[in-house]
Amino acid sequence: MVTKPPISDIDESALTVSGPKKTAVGVPAVLHALKMSMEQMGPVRSARTLLQVNQKDGFDCPGCAWPDPAHRHMAEFCENGAKAVAEEATVRRIGPEFFAAHSLEDLRGHDDWWLGQQGRLTHPMMLEEGDTHYRPISWDDALRAVADAILSLDDPDEAIFYTSGRTSNEAAFLYQLLVRGVGTNNLPDCSNMCHESSGSALTETIGIGKGTVSLEDIWAAKLLIVAGQNPGTNHPRMLSALEKAKQNGAKVIAVNPLPEAGLLRFENPQTVRGVILGGTPIADRFVQIRLGGDQALFQAIGKHLLEAEERSGGVLDHAFIAAHTSGYADYAKAMAELDWADLEVASGLSETELREIGEAVRTSPSTIVCWAMGLTQHKHSVPMLREVVNMLLLQGNIGRPGAGVCPVRGHSNVQGDRTMGIYEKPSDAFLDALDAEFSFAAPREHGHDTVEAIRAMDSGRARFFMAMGGNFVSATPDTEVVERGMAKLDLTVQVSTKLNRSHVMTGRRAIILPTLGRTDRDRRGSTDQRVSVEDSMGAVHSSRGRLAPPAEDMLSEVAIVARLCEMIFGSEAGTRPSATPSHTGDVDRDQVERTAAEESGGTDRVVVADPANVPRADWKALEQDYALIRTHIENVIPGFDDYEERIAKGRTFFLPNGPRDERRFATSDGKAQFTVNPLEYPRIPEGRLLLQTIRSHDQYNTTIYGKDDRYRGIHDGRRVVLVNPDDISALGFADGEIVDLVSEWTRADGSIEERCAREFRIVGYSTPQGNAAAYYPETNVLVPLESVADVSNTPTSKSVIVRLEARVPA
Ligand SMILES: Nc1nc2c(c(=O)[nH]1)N[C@H]1C(S)=C(S)[C@@H](COP(=O)(O)OP(=O)(O)OC[C@H]3O[C@@H](n4cnc5c(=O)[nH]c(N)nc54)[C@H](O)[C@@H]3O)O[C@H]1N2
Ligand SMILES: Nc1nc2c(c(=O)[nH]1)N[C@H]1C(S)=C(S)[C@@H](COP(=O)(O)OP(=O)(O)OC[C@H]3O[C@@H](n4cnc5c(=O)[nH]c(N)nc54)[C@H](O)[C@@H]3O)O[C@H]1N2
Ligand SMILES: [Mo]
Numbered sequence: 001m002v003t004k005p006p007i008s009d010i011d012e013s014a015l016t017v018s019g020p021k022k023t024a025v026g027v028p029a030v031l032h033a034l035k036m037s038m039e040q041m042g043p044v045r046s047a048r049t050l051l052q053v054n055q056k057d058g059f060d061c062p063g064c065a066w067p068d069p070a071h072r073h074m075a076e077f078c079e080n081g082a083k084a085v086a087e088e089a090t091v092r093r094i095g096p097e098f099f100a101a102h103s104l105e106d107l108r109g110h111d112d113w114w115l116g117q118q119g120r121l122t123h124p125m126m127l128e129e130g131d132t133h134y135r136p137i138s139w140d141d142a143l144r145a146v147a148d149a150i151l152s153l154d155d156p157d158e159a160i161f162y163t164s165g166r167t168s169n170e171a172a173f174l175y176q177l178l179v180r181g182v183g184t185n186n187l188p189d190c191s192n193m194c195h196e197s198s199g200s201a202l203t204e205t206i207g208i209g210k211g212t213v214s215l216e217d218i219w220a221a222k223l224l225i226v227a228g229q230n231p232g233t234n235h236p237r238m239l240s241a242l243e244k245a246k247q248n249g250a251k252v253i254a255v256n257p258l259p260e261a262g263l264l265r266f267e268n269p270q271t272v273r274g275v276i277l278g279g280t281p282i283a284d285r286f287v288q289i290r291l292g293g294d295q296a297l298f299q300a301i302g303k304h305l306l307e308a309e310e311r312s313g314g315v316l317d318h319a320f321i322a323a324h325t326s327g328y329a330d331y332a333k334a335m336a337e338l339d340w341a342d343l344e345v346a347s348g349l350s351e352t353e354l355r356e357i358g359e360a361v362r363t364s365p366s367t368i369v370c371w372a373m374g375l376t377q378h379k380h381s382v383p384m385l386r387e388v389v390n391m392l393l394l395q396g397n398i399g400r401p402g403a404g405v406c407p408v409r410g411h412s413n414v415q416g417d418r419t420m421g422i423y424e425k426p427s428d429a430f431l432d433a434l435d436a437e438f439s440f441a442a443p444r445e446h447g448h449d450t451v452e453a454i455r456a457m458d459s460g461r462a463r464f465f466m467a468m469g470g471n472f473v474s475a476t477p478d479t480e481v482v483e484r485g486m487a488k489l490d491l492t493v494q495v496s497t498k499l500n501r502s503h504v505m506t507g508r509r510a511i512i513l514p515t516l517g518r519t520d521r522d523r524r525g526s527t528d529q530r531v532s533v534e535d536s537m538g539a540v541h542s543s544r545g546r547l548a549p550p551a552e553d554m555l556s557e558v559a560i561v562a563r564l565c566e567m568i569f570g571s572e573a574g575t576r577p578s579a580t581p582s583h584t585g586d587v588d589r590d591q592v593e594r595t596a597a598e599e600s601g602g603t604d605r606v607v608v609a610d611p612a613n614v615p616r617a618d619w620k621a622l623e624q625d626y627a628l629i630r631t632h633i634e635n636v637i638p639g640f641d642d643y644e645e646r647i648a649k650g651r652t653f654f655l656p657n658g659p660r661d662e663r664r665f666a667t668s669d670g671k672a673q674f675t676v677n678p679l680e681y682p683r684i685p686e687g688r689l690l691l692q693t694i695r696s697h698d699q700y701n702t703t704i705y706g707k708d709d710r711y712r713g714i715h716d717g718r719r720v721v722l723v724n725p726d727d728i729s730a731l732g733f734a735d736g737e738i739v740d741l742v743s744e745w746t747r748a749d750g751s752i753e754e755r756c757a758r759e760f761r762i763v764g765y766s767t768p769q770g771n772a773a774a775y776y777p778e779t780n781v782l783v784p785l786e787s788v789a790d791v792s793n794t795p796t797s798k799s800v801i802v803r804l805e806a807r808v809p810a
Contacts, residue, residue: 025267068541081237104506124142151609156608161466165470190470196376196789197375202389206672207659213404215241222364224253229408230263231262254283259288289768295681367392383675450795467502473505477783530626534655
């Protein structure tokens with residue numbers, strides 16, 4: 001297979017390095033955002049669009065999932081949000097002429113940066129087996145081809161339905177219903193590669209897979225530990241919240257192998273002080289931890305708290321521990337047995353430093369821990385996050401103001417998609433309610449997550465792939481295996497706004513279905529529709545785009561899915577969702593299944609979209625009026641009562657959250673769980689480095705906006721590897737040298753598997769010895785599919801053993 005490594009489009013010879021910045025945001029950020037907006041949208045559209053971001057009754061910023069304050073600034077604006085908007089609201093278009101001019105072969109030679117720069121997709125396109133070019137196809141024919149491919153499968157589990165995290169609640173809800181109606185739970189999503197470890201650890205320990213704090217809690221906290229997160233780039237609006245917390249007297253501890261600018265000093269472009277006086281120092285303390293050392297850190301804090309309690313008392317919240325937790329004694333014993341020397345080695349921090357951080361926690365009346373990918377993408381991420389919970393439980397730091405867990409979510413509606421049932425392991429309660437609402441029996445067997453989906457493709461167990469957004473080929477680990485797997489499929493379908501590698505590394509046949517984004521007006525029938533989303537803190541609100549869509553007859557995600565449902569399940573015109581909740585009603589599941597089995601001839605064989613057992617609804621009506629979808633959601637998912645009313649006029653409502661609202665923990669014994677987790681940390685073999693793969697300041701996941709990483713001082717290029725200067729010389733290299741990165745994966749039998757990413761420039765950088773960093777997605781070729789986190793199955797994108805290899809002179 002031809003997979004020219006896409007290194008051809010960005011001219012890396014122009015790369016310069018100026019060293020990391022000590023401040024984030026400020027005026028340059030605003031200017032950068034405006035520059036990109038003007039390039040993509042021109043002045044009028046830029047002004048119109050940017051003023052609507054995150055305003056009441058405007059559109060939800062597609063940038064990140066950080067919540068909006070109730071009282072919003074005129075422009076609740078951040079540089080990278082503006083870039084995300086410009087990327088979508090661009091005036092560039094690619095229609096049939098573009099695909100006629102570029103063969104598949106030609107497109108395959110380009111990287112995600114070039115592909116994304118071409119503009120918005122406007123027409124359904126189809127690639128038939130053996131074709132050299134995509135060709136235009138009508139909407140009806142395209143959707144019919146998708147429906148036929150699904151119906152011709154021998155088993156519904158041969159189909160895989162991926163979701164990225166931008167999909168609205170309404171589209172996500174219909175999409176999972178389509179998938180379950182077809183007869184499978186194969187619903188991998190970007191979350192599998194993102195916060196799955198958080199979900200796993202939190203569900204086990206506190207009974208909910210989400211955070212337990214609101215924005216008000218952040219403002220009220222007295223200590224915020226921000227670990228494994230680069231908010232200056234990835235959640236810039238979080239910096240305003242941290243600034244406000246500091247004004248209220250909070251201390252901030254930043255835990256990171258890299259001295260990220262946003263964690264150090266913040267110039268708020270919204271205030272005079274930020275612009276003229278040079279801003280607020282954010283982190284009171286920067287803790288330069290070794291990659292993967294956080295489990296040791298949180299154990300050390302727990303151990304310190306327990307020792308202090310032993311000495312003089314007054315540290316622990318005994319009443320909370322007694323009333324609301326179990327497992328305390330075992331945990332305390334395990335901490336007592338830990339050796340400070342081991343904790344030092346694992347974290348790379350001295351006992352003194354570990355104890356100082358422990359003191360900051362001990363003396364804080366209310367503590368929040370915030371984290372993102374630095375804590376979720378390691379082999380031992382789930383035990384690492386259980387330790388975060390242990391530490392917080394000791395002082396009763398869950399379910400009271402200014403305290404709790406704050407996993408900072410990535411995609412703007414990734415959390416909402418999960419709430420809507422985009423999950424390969426749905427609960428029975430959810431499925432029971434779905435069955436009752438749509439008079440069918442959804443499959444119970446769990447489906448494939450992202451890593452399992454790739455295995456199924458590669459082994460020939462899958463034949464059909466559909467993606468509701470995202471860029472599966474570039475975002476997933478082990479790029480070559482994924483490309484090989486995709487090529488084995490009968491049909492790959494991408495519902496997308498922009499072109500990316502997943503449209504060119506296809507199955508034997510491929511279909512592109514262009515769709516509307518957040519900023520686009522979505523007119524159905526005679527009314528403009530709105531959708532709704534859930535932010536990182538469980539608040540739900542509406543979103544409505546106002547821009548003219550990129551082309552006349554574009555379909556929204558909702559419309560695409562509704563039409564597929566109608567084609568596959570048949571119409572049930574005239575039925576309306578009733579106003580009775582199904583999530584409390586009892587379903588005679590056995591009866592539904594019996595009837596289905598009888599009607600399909602009494603066999604046990606799983607039939608694809610078995611006509612006797614398909615969800616029943618008036619799909620056309622749902623397509624024309626999204627409020628009807630919201631009524632269904634209200635009936636199926638607890639917490640959405642009066643959905644329509646509570647999102648009207650730009651209002652926001654909070655979903656119920658047991659731990660936060662009433663210290664209610666939906667675990668097996670109704671209590672929060674202390675857990676015992678043997679200390680783990682990555683061991684780095686002699687002469688090797690542990691590589692983390694991260695985002696630059698000029699990208700959104702696999703969407704590359706530009707070639708700068710301003711805060712880290714990297715300009716006009718992306719193929720760099722950041723290495724500690726002592727390691728550079730110890731390994732016999734020089735700063736600026738071009739090397740290949742070779743990853744080494746030790747198989748179960750002890751043999752070593754190698755993968756190579758070519759031509760990276762070594763940049764001396766402040767990172768702990770033995771640790772290195774480079775950008776994703778270019779480095780995904782290095783991440784072995786087998787290298788996943790225990791329990792959550794998340795690829796270990798922050799923990800890849802590599803060696804640097806000198807390039808053989810040509
Ligand atoms: N502009 C922009 N915004 C985004 C995105 C984007 O690509 N661009 N992506 C969105 C998505 S989907 C997500 S999930 C989030 C991602 O947001 P982040 O998690 O902030 O993104 P990463 O670039 O992966 O950065 C990981 C951070 O963790 C640190 N780190 C790595 N390993 C460790 C470790 O072992 N311990 C500790 N303590 N720190 C560690 C890294 O040095 C880095 O600062 O951002 C969202 N927002
Ligand atoms: N090595 C490494 N790999 C990683 C990570 C890492 O840190 N390191 N991070 C992981 C994480 S946290 C995540 S979340 C995943 C991200 O994985 P994905 O979500 O799959 O990837 P994105 O790059 O966000 O997807 C971008 C594409 O989404 C489409 N799109 C944008 N907006 C819309 C929309 O409104 N509707 C539709 N239908 N399509 C739209 C566009 O076509 C665009 O090209 O990557 C993961 N992969
Ligand atoms: Mo993510």
